[in-house]
Amino acid sequence: MADSQRLPVVETFHSLQGEGHHAGRSAFFIRLAGCTVGCSWCDTKHSWPSQGHPEQPIDALADAAQMAAKAGASFVVITGGEPLHHNLQPLTQALDARCGLPLHLETSGVDPLSGRFDWITLSPKRHQPPLQGLLDRMQELKVVVHAPEDLHFADAMAQAGQAEALHYLQPGWDSPEGQQLAIEHVRHNPTWRLSLQAHKWLGVR
Numbered sequence: 001m002a003d004s005q006r007l008p009v010v011e012t013f014h015s016l017q018g019e020g021h022h023a024g025r026s027a028f029f030i031r032l033a034g035c036t037v038g039c040s041w042c043d044t045k046h047s048w049p050s051q052g053h054p055e056q057p058i059d060a061l062a063d064a065a066q067m068a069a070k071a072g073a074s075f076v077v078i079t080g081g082e083p084l085h086h087n088l089q090p091l092t093q094a095l096d097a098r099c100g101l102p103l104h105l106e107t108s109g110v111d112p113l114s115g116r117f118d119w120i121t122l123s124p125k126r127h128q129p130p131l132q133g134l135l136d137r138m139q140e141l142k143v144v145v146h147a148p149e150d151l152h153f154a155d156a157m158a159q160a161g162q163a164e165a166l167h168y169l170q171p172g173w174d175s176p177e178g179q180q181l182a183i184e185h186v187r188h189n190p191t192w193r194l195s196l197q198a199h200k201w202l203g204v205r
Contacts, residue, residue: 006057007058007086008053008055008056010031010053012064014026014028014072020168021121025075028076029076030079030091032047032083033052034048034049034050037110037128041175044080048081059098062091065099075104076101078115082108083107087115088105091115092115103119104120108125109129109130109131110131112131120138122140123143126149132160135157135160138161138165139165141154141168142195143157143169144172145178150178151182154167154169154192168194169194170182170194171183171194
């Protein structure tokens, strides 16, 4: 874990949220380095090691978010990697003080929650299930689907989580089986919605 006043950052950028409930909205992304979950299908494997990425002061990240807010970003997304490998309390405090935008977290839920968030997207993984504390706090459950076992896992996570959370199935990219399974499951189970990676289809960052 890095010094909480400085965090290893893969990238920051202002784009559109491509997935889940807030897809299509303007957002500022802070992608932190470091992940031990190790999903084989991960499209940001370069974010796994904490080393090799510059450690940036949280004040600089808050300044960048403030500039993005002035440019039209409607919320800040803290993602990774696995962002909860780090203590996010100082970062969210700085963001609250500087930019005033709603704060969103994208996490697999393998570490305890730190920081203050307006929206938590939990994307749990079968090979490293999430902590119950994240299931209790999430606003959005998003499960990537490649095989039938992922559907069983998704339903178990939905039952274990808070009842008010929104439920999304997201087909694995380039997974025809995952696509068909997710579509059929959503078609027959009205509590689930389909999430697509719109940014990849559109070719935006």
